Amino acid sequence: MKSFNFIGLILLISVILVFTASAATSTSVTTDPQTAAGQISVTKVTLDPEVFYEGDKGTIALEVTNNGVDSVAIHRATFYDNNIEVVGNPYEASTSIGGGNKQTFTYTVVADAPEGIYYPVFSISFRDAGSLRYPVKVQVENAPLSVSLLEKPDTFSAGKKEQVKLLIGNPRDDSVNGLTVTVQGGGFDVVPSSYFVGTLDSDRSVIVPFTITPSGPGDLVFNVNYKNGINPHETSLTVPVTLLDSKKQARPVVSNIQEKSDPDGTIHITGDVTNAGLEPAKAVIITSSSPAVPVDPYKSYVVGGLEPDDFSSFEVTFTADNVTTVPIQVTYRDSDGNLYTEISIVDITSKIPSKTTGSPLPLPIIGLIIGLAVVIGGVIWYSWRKR
Template identity: 45%
Template sequence: MRNAAFVLILLLFMAAAPVVAQETATTTALDSASAAAQVTVTEKTIDPAVLMKGDRATVTVTITNNGAESVPISRVFLSDSDISIPEGSYDSVGSIGAGNSMTFTFTVRADVPDGIYYPRFSVNFRNAPSLRDYIPVKVESTELDVSLVTRPDTFSVGNKETIVLRVGNPRENTINGIYIVPQGEGVEVEQSGSFIGRLQPDQSANVSFDITPQESANLTFHVTYRNGFNTHVLDRVLPVVISDDKKAAQPVVSNIVMTSSGDVYTVTGDVTNAGLKVANSVIITTGAPATPVEPNRIYVVGSLDPDDFSSFEVNFRAGDVASIPLLIQYKDEDGNSFEHTTQVTINRTSSSEEERGFPVAIVAVLVVAALVIAGVIVYSWKKKA
């Protein structure tokens, strides 16, 4: 009887044991879930805040255990079907202690069209449901705006002009390290580059470059900037076409009178500035084949305001040429030298015309006189005989 009672008790115990174990496990799971529920995402940042297509960004997520118990974490990861996340998983995290925070950093790459994407941030707990959150990643490929604010109407060879560029940031995030380098063959630029640095959203900055073109060319402004740690290059091309400056000083020679003395010619006349800018250091002389001679090898007029004029006089020698170049040299306000050439026809005076024809007649007179005199002398000597 005692044995039967022992067996009965044993059977009852065996029957009750799984139920107790199940009840114990259930109680433990509930405790773990309760603890995991205290873990929340407390901070999530992305740098740069707005990506351009192809950019990489750093996503940083901080979770905090607000509970009183340590919570074991099996895996933390960031995933998305569009955004590329090269290393999006933390497989050995351990536990997050009570009151502690943990920060997870991921790198994402936006090889996607513009738009807003939401990668999923997941924290897998042991014995508890996962924690999920979505990190908004904004992709917007608008570039910096580079525009010409000031440029001359025309370019002329050797004439220094100032170009002013305005760089604006139409993006929603700050752009760093903005640097502009001008480059172009046939165009001399005084500044090798210009550094702007940081531009806040909707801000702009002006930069100026002094350029001196030697020929028609394309001047390219290489604009380098950084969006976060992504470097971008933007080119803006300025066609530099050499043409006449519409406002430039324009010396015009008039009232030309040429006289000669032997082989020395004297040219007098007026030089008028028919342009809209001042002509400085105006000098007048003659060019080859003429040879300037004293007393006025060169004639210094000085400064000529628009619509102003001055008289001049230059002396030169010239061979048997029909015309000679009259050179008017002047400078603009920047010291650039210019030369204007006016062909002047050599006006040989009537005596000069006769210089070519008249001697023939005189030679004829000479010959006749010589013959007559010789005849008379011979005749007189014959008479003597």
């Protein structure tokens, strides 16, 4: 009885295995190639750059997924368009995509086409079925980055530091990278010499500040270099630098001049110096200049700093010969240490003793001299007559 049960169990298992194998055989036979190819789809498209400039080189990567369980044989994959040039066709050979697998097809393209939107076609030919066509949107746009002058001084002055700010905007539909601003041109000192921004996303802008110290007139050229994918691009902005007196610079004005002279010939000039400019004047020093000869006690008068609309009194002492006017020199510095000089002419006619024209000789003296001349003339005449 026991032996019967064991044999019966083996038979039961055998029957189950035969049925199972039979069922499995009947399933594989029912999946045809058309159905399997239908499980193939393009699941992801990646463009680099996302938007091309005309002439840009880039890549288009297509991710193909087999959503079925059976492997699908691919005869070849192609990518083509009349306007967008495809460099090479690396997927001519047969291959297959296993069930549930993914495969990426990457093509190098050159956008040798004018601005516009193009649809190059990605095509997969199946070995045992038809084919898959997938148009890819490729946009060609030539809009450069916009560069504008956000801030600059009304006038440039030699040696005076001024700040210039650029606003760089990205009006494109894709981001650009490696953005660097450099400055070209001679006759000025620029800090920083270049400015690295990096990536600038679409519809974003960035402010780039520079400090310019000009030494002469010239053109300030800002070059904006960036990359779209792997393609370098450049745009520039030129700012002419013309040196003029700053509208805001300090302007010391000498007024309320009073003169007096010492018996020893030293002339004293006192007055007020007012800063009529819009910027502070630093280290203001007042002295007389040639033909006047500065002498102690006030060869130079150091006023120091003068804020706008501020004033200070001063006194200078000097000697001067044969002159009716004397230049009073005001030197000062701006906040950058640049030296400026202003000259004011002061009339000192009444304070200079005359050199060659004294008062006329008194009449008694003239009479005495004439008398003396007559007497001596008579003596000489007599002495010659008597010889």
